[in-house]
Amino acid sequence: MKKHHFGAGAVLALDVGGTKIAGAVLDSHRQIIATGQVPTPASAGAPAVLDAMARLVAQLRGKTTEEILGLGLGAAGVIDPANARVSSATDTIAGWAGTDLRTELMHRTGLPVRAVNDVHAHGLGEAHAGAGRDAEQVLLFAVGTGIGGAHLLNGQLHSGAHHVAGHMGHVDSPLAAGLPCSCGRTGHVEAIAAGPAIHRNYLRLGGDQRVADTRELAARAVQGDELARTALRTGARAAGMALASLANVLDPDLIIVSGGMAGAGDIWWHALRAGYADSIIDLLAHTPIVPAQLGNDAAFYGAASLFWSTNERN
């Protein structure tokens, strides 16, 4: 594929999570040319995390001689893209809610700052540079330790009136009836289909207590452990049905599935597609469902894309 020169400059991108801050330099060809990573000093509080981010930025900006257009962030919590403020967050990072990322990081780095939520950054990345780069309307569905996603129209994120759009784990699922969800309610798809929920379901069904996590469970399923197969299939089926419910509402031209469970293998994918097929309306039965292409790098592309003009897409 021909490499385009987009004629602008480099962008620094950070993916800020509760355990680590990963960073990358994307050059004017929109390629990752350097990466770095530091632990998140989550319990030390927001100012310490901002300082750690600034140190990583200092490290990364030495990796390019191009002009740096700005600092793009994909960050944990609900992020208001209009002002790069953390409008709400869990206590994973102490005092994170209310943090003004734009002002604090401009002060520390001198760079213009733009930010979105980390899952939204993944969606933007796949839409701009990954599996969705030729699609107009993309629905990204991420199934990992939780379930979330993003809806993109012509490369633009639909983040909602409260920047909360994409909480796809909190769609009702008949297969999760009565099961407690991370949000405090019951019956949401995350309670049966997220990675840890699949493991819990396996143990509830009477599975082998020595199976420590979902990764091991998926391996057991391949080896023929019937309860592991049931738990994996039930979770994937529930995810597929929920995905169909979303597609029935949004009618994307492409569905991208990402997250840890997307790497769980054929048993999971087959059940996901079967669940989707059972719940999707006939008009949308043939919407393509594809795996994500960029892995964790998606967040870098998405954060950097905040400085790419959308009319230069592709």
Ligand SMILES: [Zn+2]
């Ligand atoms: Zn929920």
